[in-house]
Amino acid sequence: MTASPLKNPFFKFIFLSTGIYLGWYFLYEFYLKPDTQFDDYIIDSLVKIAEWILSVMGYPLIPYQDLPLRSHIGIEGSLGVTIGEPCDGAVLFALFVAFVVSFPGPVKHKLWFVTLGLLAVHLVNALRVAGLALIVHINENWLSFNHDYTFTIIVYAFVFWLWWIWIKRFSPLSKAKTSNPK
Numbered sequence: 001m002t003a004s005p006l007k008n009p010f011f012k013f014i015f016l017s018t019g020i021y022l023g024w025y026f027l028y029e030f031y032l033k034p035d036t037q038f039d040d041y042i043i044d045s046l047v048k049i050a051e052w053i054l055s056v057m058g059y060p061l062i063p064y065q066d067l068p069l070r071s072h073i074g075i076e077g078s079l080g081v082t083i084g085e086p087c088d089g090a091v092l093f094a095l096f097v098a099f100v101v102s103f104p105g106p107v108k109h110k111l112w113f114v115t116l117g118l119l120a121v122h123l124v125n126a127l128r129v130a131g132l133a134l135i136v137h138i139n140e141n142w143l144s145f146n147h148d149y150t151f152t153i154i155v156y157a158f159v160f161w162l163w164w165i166w167i168k169r170f171s172p173l174s175k176a177k178t179s180n181p182k
Helices: 009-035 038-056 090-102 107-138 140-170 172-179
Strands: none
Touching (some): 009 038, 009 090, 038 107, 090 107, 090 140, 107 140
């Protein structure tokens, strides 16, 4: 008699994380994206945090119209950058949550780790937006490369680092491996 694939921790993780991500995908595509301002609120928050970062650094910002939700940020003397739905970090939020929730570990730690992790991913994304606005101010020809490669690698590496912390610090699999050396 063969064991169920769901008894294998690897397959359990794959099935559960895929299910969570697909659930998120359908919720996002068929409800949040068309019927709510979910992305607009995330983008507006990114703009506000990035503006604060650039202001603290002493950069004068492009004046904006008094709109309730904004998607454009820039330093005076440049064109600035516009944040679209693909760059708001919502997919990263879903991947991060799916991984942590699907990977073994105590629920009490998952709750605070997911909450702080989502805030940290959002802050890193806001730093990315501020960095891109700064790059456009310095030399707008550098935007495409840094948007597509440099900052994508940095943000995804940060999410992988958070996953690594989860595995090493909170996963019973990591503790079992270190307590039973071969």
